[in-house]
Amino acid sequence: MLDYAALAAVAAVAREGSFERAAAALGVTASAVSQRVRTLEDRLGAVLIARGQPCTATAVGTRLCAHVERVRLLEGEMASALPGLASQIAESGPPTIRVAVNADSLATWFIPAIAAFAGRGDRLVDLVIAGEDHTAERLRSGDVLAAVTTDHAPVQGCRTVPLGALRYAATASPAFVAQWFASGVDAPSLARAPVLRFDRRDDLHARWARTLFGPEPEMPTHWIPSTHGFIDAALAGMGWCMNPIPLVAAHLRTGRLVSLTPNHHLDVPLYWQHARIGTRLLDALTRDVVTAAKNGLL
Structure with missing residues (x-):
């Protein structure tokens, strides 16, 4: 024992x-x-x-x-x-629910869910940041009790709930576009223009490029492990990057950022997975997450 x-x-x-x-x-x-x-x-x-x-x-x-x-x-x-x-x-104090979530969800739609859940006062949360394609690994390892993930296949002992999709746009400053994409966006220009990436596991830029041009070219890369740092760096003209549209909508409206392909976006489906234990709290958290997703995702 x-x-x-x-x-x-x-x-x-x-x-x-x-x-x-x-x-x-x-x-x-x-x-x-x-x-x-x-x-x-x-x-x-x-x-x-x-x-x-x-x-x-x-x-x-x-x-x-x-x-x-x-x-x-x-x-x-x-x-x-x-x-x-x-x-x-x-x-012994309130229990802590450890949750894995990707940085872009945390920066756009997820905080209202956590705020509603934690606002009842008899529970705490411990958020772990991981890429949306890798949060399910935290569930499998037992590190977290729930996760926002792109993996729709249920982790053993977990329940899966579809949430919707977070839409991304490839964005850059107008000056950056004029310098690097004066003749349009294509595979050769992407091979020359610096791209911003969150970390080595971040492949949203590659997924977006593959949907347009097939196998993506090698791209010169700036590494910036911050969702809001992405926006600041793009505004400063450091590179182009994949940003969740809810986070950059105001910049797109004012023209401080522009979409490289205005009619082409990348939609990333998200799912909520949680362990099938402690149902009172985890079911309450699930309801809050689903409500927030309805308001913040496609």
């Missing part, structure tokens, strides 16, 4: 980033937290916390932290029938 006091210590260290802050959150001494973590590591034969500044959970530690949150959700489901358990749950 797992020692849940020790698991709570591991989760607190991973969440707070240090043994001292974890001790303060748990109301015990730092040495007690250290002893609980070390004893559990010895018992399991695995390192659970990578000591550093900050301390972080290892892969195994991450799985166990997710397990702790799942247990808390299941206990919450039983609280209405067991008043004694309800009081103990209240003393």
Whole structure:
């Protein structure tokens, strides 16, 4: 059997980033937290916390932290029938729902869902940023309880709900278009013009190019890991990029940004997947996510 006091210590260290802050959150001494973590590591034969500044959970530690949150959700489901358990749950604080979401959804339509969910006061959220094509990996690893993803195939033990599509446009400043696409947008001009990418997994620009020209050319790349940084860099004329239309609609209306292909967009279908446990909170979150998606997605 797992020692849940020790698991709570591991989760607190991973969440707070240090043994001292974890001790303060748990109301015990730092040495007690250290002893609980070390004893559990010895018992399991695995390192659970990578000591550093900050301390972080290892892969195994991450799985166990997710397990702790799942247990808390299941206990919450039983609280209405067991008043004694309800009081103990209240003393330990509200449960935290860990969710993986892509940066563009977070910047456009997702915050109203989280705000509505968290506004009820008896739950917290922990958002993990990952590419929409890779958030399902976080579900499979047990790192999160729910995710916004492009993967419609249900992860084992999860429920899938279609949300709609986020529409993207290839955009750039008028000066950039005049410099690099004076003769129009085609494969040769794309091979010369700098493109902005979020990270090495970001392939929206390649998908858009393939729908127009077949195999995409190699493109000189600026790496900017920020949704709003994309917009600022495009406005500054650094390169062209794929932006969610809701985020750049005002710039397109004023002409500060222009679409490289005004009649051609890239629609990215999104799905909501969540674990089939802790149904009270996860069902409530799902309702809020679906409502926000109806307002913010195609």
